[in-house]
Amino acid sequence: MPQTINKYRILVASPSDVRDERESMDEVIDELNITYGNKANKIIELIKWETHSAPAVSEASPQDIIDKDLGTDYDLFIGILWKKFGTPTKECESGTEQEFRNAYSRFKRDPKSLQILFYFKTASPMSLSDIEPHELKKVNEFKNEIGDKGVYYWEYNTNEELQKFLRMHIPKRLDELGEPSANTKSKIASIETPLEEELGVIDYQEIIEESFNDSTQALLRITDATKWVGSEINKKTTELNSLTSSKQDISKKVLRDFFGRTADIMNNFASRIEPDIPIFIKSFEKGSDALFHLVTIYRSDFSISNEEDIRGAINSLEGLMSGIESSLSGTKSFLDTISNLPRMAKELNQARRNVEAKLEELINKLIICHSIVIELQKNLHKK
Known part of the structure; x- marks a missing residue:
């Protein structure tokens, strides 16, 4: 018979140097929807500018277009930084920083409305030419700042390590949140699980x-x-x-x-x-x-x-x-x-x-x- 399903939305923010991590998050979310969401009557949706935004023109800045497209009805904010801080916007040093500040402001207004997970990659770049000292300086300053704000960030070395952390951290934080921020519920007959994933x-x-x-x-x-x-x-x-x-x-x-x-x-x-x-x-x-x-x-x-x-x-x-x-x-x-x-x-x-x-x-x-x-x-x- 029909079940009530809660839909949780996760916004991921990062510069382009962690593209592999952004792409692999789709796989993590798909897996969690099977192993975690299916049993808990939850569906997780991943929000990224690649999938939830589109070309447009703005009187302010391109980041304003992205912010409007991504919206504010998300339950978890996941930020990832490595060696680049990102492209400056009208208000902040990068789009990632602006998206974080939007999420943090929401958290300060209502701590029960969302949670923030932030990850910093510690692996050394493949080449010295990939290192931009002024970018690293911004990353480190931001890292210190959010630590002072009470953000308990995590560090990882490889994409595979981050995936394993996300598989454990996302369910933990969603369980603590309770109802999704947008209160998105729907009635569905069942959640189908691929046979190859039905291990016991x-x-x-x-x-x-x-x-x-x-x-x-x-x-x-x-x-x-x-x-x-x-x-x-x-x-x-x-x-x-x-x-x-x-x-x-x-x-x-x-x-x-x-x-x-x-x-x-x-x-x-x-x-x-x-x-x-x-x-x-x-x-x-x-x-x-x-x-x-x-x-x-x-x-x-x-x-x-x-x-x-x-x-x-x-x-x-x-x-x-x-x-x-x-x-x-x-x-x-x-x-x-x-x-x-x-x-x-x-x-x-x-x-x-x-x-x-x-x-x-x-x-x-x-x-x-x-x-x-x-x-x-x-x-x-x-x-």
Whole structure:
């Protein structure tokens, strides 16, 4: 029989340098409408100038056209900034800033009318030519300003990381808001869910178990490789000390041979961990997505009110968190050791850069996973 459906609207504001994030938000909203909205009798609409505005002429400024087209009947404002602040408008330093100030003014008038989610990308640009110091200065000044206004902003490194945060943050804020601002309700017979998306508790449990196991095994192989190369480098240190402790001069040929063999060990280590880094992160992402969907189903279908009902998921996440934190600490320490190696020969220098690149990539992935686990833990403990 017909159901009453609440429609929530989300406005996204950002400059053009986060185009990928804007495009991927459509996928996130479509997914949330299935995994979250379908069970909660809610529909989420994403409002963007690309889809909700059109060419026109204004006596004031182009931004006024966009503001009128987008309207003010939205429930969540999502702002995203990276290395650009945006194009100045008649009233503000950028369209993103003007849209934020419109939303913030609404919030100040009626705090229950909407919520604001703001995200800052921390990834380094691909090229130094992409950096505009005056733009970064504006971004940082704005970041400090909204922090002073009481906006609890979030930071992310990759588009994939932002998507995972949005999957957790959007439902949390919509649940807190209650009725949509425009009070948009409609009667519909049902919300159709694509068959390929109709996974259930058992399906997600299997995905979580398999994915987290694959992720853990990849991390263990990386740990074993790190222990191996650490042991080998210690042996080489002992060998070098033995060479230098003798009072005889050491020929350049002997030294080059020594550093060449040391470089081979380091390159071997880099080759061993290289395939396991993507296995670790992809398996982790697959498992964490499945865990989020599993908790969503439990809460909507089984009316979970006690965290004991999902104790297995909590234990899995706590174990994963422990492994990530241990690996992160050990990897950072080993990177410091490698980075402090003296530049004795070109082979060794090249090997050092090779290892540093792999370790920095791993550390970056571990940090991302760590932040996602923290958000998942918050979601699991949410009543």
